[in-house]
Amino acid sequence: QVQLVESGGGVVQPGRSLRLSCAASGFIFNTYSIHWVRQAPGKGLEWVAVLSYDGSNKYYAASVKGRFAVSRDNSKNTLYLQMNSLRAEDTAIYYCARDPLPYCGGDCYLDYWGQGTLVTVSS
């Protein structure tokens, strides 16, 4: 069955960096675009970034553009989120989530979600 497992979260000081991973299984990873979505404690959902199935297209939320970078290693079925210059407001649970169809052309919702990994930015 489809599984997405996030890892790499933890406590980090403001201004430092952290890299999250999203390990996928149960589907043909290199045919699906994968997204990052975050949720600050007690708050709503915020879309963060997406990377297309072949790595050719990346989009970011304005709040993270220039600080976060998404990448993937299709040989390892893993998506990454490199987070630099972290701020207190980046504190959140970070989820990865999948498009519902392979080779989706950019107008697809999110179907399967991981359980999330918590990032806390604090001194």
Next chain:
Amino acid sequence: AIQLTQSPSSLSASVGDRVTITCRASQDINSALAWYQQKPGTPPKLLIYDASSLESGVPSRFSGSTSGTDFTLTISRLQPEDFATYYCLQFNTYPRTFGQGTKVEIK
């Protein structure tokens, strides 16, 4: 970026009630709207996609409709397991945007 205005932010209802939640888009999104249910400590669960298509395995008491840029999630007869927070998501353009959420509580 497209804004989604979701209302109400919270509501109290009883088991068996009919519940409606609305999401208004700031511009035309061509029915590219999904609804999610989230319970504490768990990731969101997809309920509705393309504004009105029911995801496989989701009970038929959930339905979605649209009128222009206004989208509605309806729960026809609220069940105990439906008490949760609901979010809309537009997937017409990037950046994707979510509504602010509606918490459905027990009256």
